[in-house]
Every structure is written in C-alpha cells, then in structure tokens.
Amino acid sequence: MSKKLTEEMVLAALRQVQDPDLQRDIVSLGFVKNVVIGSEGKISFAIELTTPACPLKGQLKAQAEACVRGIAGVKEVDVTMTARIRAAARQAHLPNIKHVVAVASGKGGVGKSTVSANLALSLAKTGAAVGLLDADIYGPSIPNILGIGQPKIAGDNEIFFPVSQYGIKVMSMAFFMPADKAVIWRGPMLDKAVMQFITGVEWGELDYLIMDLPPGTGDVQLSICQKLVLTGAVVVSTPQEVALSVAQRAIFMFQQLQCPILGMIENMSHYICSHCGQREEIFGSGGVREASTMLNIPFLGEIPLNKELRAASDEGKPLVVAAPSSPTALVFMEIAEKMAAQISMRTFVQ
Numbered sequence: 001m002s003k004k005l006t007e008e009m010v011l012a013a014l015r016q017v018q019d020p021d022l023q024r025d026i027v028s029l030g031f032v033k034n035v036v037i038g039s040e041g042k043i044s045f046a047i048e049l050t051t052p053a054c055p056l057k058g059q060l061k062a063q064a065e066a067c068v069r070g071i072a073g074v075k076e077v078d079v080t081m082t083a084r085i086r087a088a089a090r091q092a093h094l095p096n097i098k099h100v101v102a103v104a105s106g107k108g109g110v111g112k113s114t115v116s117a118n119l120a121l122s123l124a125k126t127g128a129a130v131g132l133l134d135a136d137i138y139g140p141s142i143p144n145i146l147g148i149g150q151p152k153i154a155g156d157n158e159i160f161f162p163v164s165q166y167g168i169k170v171m172s173m174a175f176f177m178p179a180d181k182a183v184i185w186r187g188p189m190l191d192k193a194v195m196q197f198i199t200g201v202e203w204g205e206l207d208y209l210i211m212d213l214p215p216g217t218g219d220v221q222l223s224i225c226q227k228l229v230l231t232g233a234v235v236v237s238t239p240q241e242v243a244l245s246v247a248q249r250a251i252f253m254f255q256q257l258q259c260p261i262l263g264m265i266e267n268m269s270h271y272i273c274s275h276c277g278q279r280e281e282i283f284g285s286g287g288v289r290e291a292s293t294m295l296n297i298p299f300l301g302e303i304p305l306n307k308e309l310r311a312a313s314d315e316g317k318p319l320v321v322a323a324p325s326s327p328t329a330l331v332f333m334e335i336a337e338k339m340a341a342q343i344s345m346r347t348f349v350q
C-alpha cells in the first residue's frame with residue numbers, strides 16, 4: 001500500500017528546485033504557497049516569484065512539476081505561477097513605487113527613449129504595473145513614440161495625473177511645453193522644476209517606474225540620483241567607440257553616486273539585410289558586451305538596427321505593441337526579463 005501523501009512530502013520534493021539567480025531552493029525562499037493534497041493523488045500548489053517577468057518561469061515550473069510527479073502515489077500536478085514584486089527601500093518622494101529604474105546614455109540619439117518605451121511596455125506585458133516618466137527635458141520624445149500628442153493633463157498646479165497608454169502610465173515634460181519650443185531653464189531653476197515635476201505626479205501603486213533621463217551627466221541626472229532612491233540604472237549605447245566612451249562616463253557618474261548599474265544594452269547593434277539576410281555591423285558590434293565585461297556590469301542584450309522599430313516609433317505604436325512576436329520585440333522582452341531578474345537579485349529580502 002502506498003504512503004499517504006502529505007504537504008511535507010511535497011515540500012521536501014520541491015527543495016530540489018533551485019532559483020539560479022537567487023541561488024537557493026524555492027521552498028526556503030518562501031516561494032511555494034497553497035499546497036493542496038487532493039483526492040486520488042492530485043497535488044496543486046503555487047510558486048510565487050519575485051517578478052512576473054522572470055525569464056526562468058517556464059523552467060522552474062517544469063522542474064517543480066517533475067519533482068512532485070516523482071513522489072510515489074502522485075498522479076496529477078497542477079502548478080500556478082504567480083509573482084509578488086518585493087519593493088526596494090521605500091523612499092519619501094515616491095512611496096507607492098516599488099522600483100525606480102533610470103534609463104541613461106552618454107550621448108543623444110543612441111535610442112535611449114526607444115529602449116525606455118519598449119522596455120516599459122515589455123514589463124507591463126508580463127503583468128507588472130508600470131509607469132514611464134520622460135525626464136528628457138531637452139528632447140522629450142516619449143509622447144511621440146507612444147502616439148500621445150498633447151493631452152490635457154488632469155490635476156492642479158501641484159499634483160498631476162499621468163496619461164494611460166498601451167497599458168502603462170505616462171508622464172512627460174512635453175505635456176506642459178508648447179510644441180516646437182526648447183526648454184531654456186538652467187542650473188538651480190532646472191533642478192527645482194524637474195524634482196517638482198517628478199514628485200508631483202500621482203502615479204498610484206507601481207511595480208516599476210522607468211525614467212527616461214536626458215543624455216549625459218548633467219544637473220538633472222545628478223539631482224535625480226541624489227534625491228530619489230533609484231533601484232538602479234541601465235545604460236544604452238551603440239557599439240561605436242565614441243558612444244561607448246561617453247557611456248562609460250555616465251556609468252562612472254552612477255557609480256560615484258552609489259546607484260547600482262543593472263546592466264548595459266547595445267542598441268543599433270547590427271543590421272540584417274531584409275533582402276539577402278546578411279548581417280552588417282554598421283557601427284561595429286559587440287563593443288558594449290566587451291565594455292560590460294571589462295567594467296563587471298551585467299550585459300542585458302543587443303538590439304539590431306531595424307527599420308520596423310524606427311517606423312513603429314514614428315507611427316506612435318512601439319514595436320512591442322505593433323508587432324509583439326517580431327524578433328526585435330522578443331529581444332526587448334528578453335532584456336526586460338533580464339533587467340527584472342537583476343532587480344530581484346538586488347532587492348530580494350525574505
């Protein structure tokens with residue numbers, strides 16, 4: 001006669017499943033919830049991960065299923081995958097936001113805003129609550145990329161409500177600026193205006209706030225890093241040497257301000273000819289990966305130079321929304337997952 005199935009037996013089996021990022025088993029991490037021993041050898045339980053964007057979700061589920069199936073007497077296993085994003089240190093300025101992530105670059109025009117928008121949308125597609133703040137006051141392009149235009153912003157002079165688009169909440173300095181006018185604030189005035197703008201937005205509860213910073217290492221980046229508690233920054237660069245050397249300057253700034261670097265992203269990495277399929281390396285290739293190894297920073301991925309990506313942004317419907325199963329959209333999903341994994345690794349405290 002087979003032994004009666006118990007919760008302890010299920011948990012013992014699940015101790016064999018390791019989370020490769022956190023390097024502990026899923027039981028001691030507290031991920032296993034709601035174990036139910038049903039009749040006729042049916043077991044069900046949930047695995048609660050630290051982010052819905054976990055790249056190893058499928059792998060962990062399959063392993064957990066296999067381990068429990070291996071218990072004598074088990075006939076059926078039903079695993080539900082859930083996620084609860086644990087917050088980084090709470091901050092006075094943005095208390096309802098679990099993670100603030102800055103997207104930075106050394107130089108303008110390397111695709112920082114394109115990456116910010118597609119990353120924010122990729123995270124939202126995994127089920128996370130996401131906001132996107134366009135803090136690129138010199139060239140705010142997020143409203144165009146997301147097809148928002150010049151909306152009427154609700155709120156009074158101190159509190160503003162973000163606009164919802166494609167499942168994320170969005171706020172941009174451009175919403176308050178007449179089109180075709182440059183911002184000519186500087187120094188302390190600029191600093192004050194940006195902070196007022198950032199902290200005056202009523203975001204509600206968010207898992208991730210992606211912040212598209214201006215390029216370079218100026219006053220705005222400095223005050224954001226000093227006054228907000230950022231979970232980390234990601235740095236976008238093309239593989240071109242000149243872009244890369246200024247990207248390194250941005251990295252040094254974050255390091256000096258003790259802001260963790262979650263990773264580097266290579267954009268405009270290579271071009272695949274749509275006619276012959278040949279790979280061309282227009283700005284060189286692999287330079288960002290090499291730099292990240294040298295600087296001991298995670299490498300999050302490489303985005304090809306892609307006409308559809310540019311056209312989708314120009315049309316106000318970013319690629320991960322316009323063509324979610326295209327190869328480049330899948331690259332963005334992968335980068336978002338890697339970034340979320342970096343965040344989980346840095347903030348997971350049970």
Ligand code: ADP
Pocket residue numbers: 105107108109110111112113114115141267268269303304305306307309310311313314
């Ligand atoms: P930044 O925010 O760094 O100034 P943008 O995101 O505004 O850069 O990108 C600059 C231009 O390059 C935009 O027209 C954008 O559509 C285009 N672009 C960005 N990344 C790519 C890419 N991988 N392939 C093709 N065009 C791109």
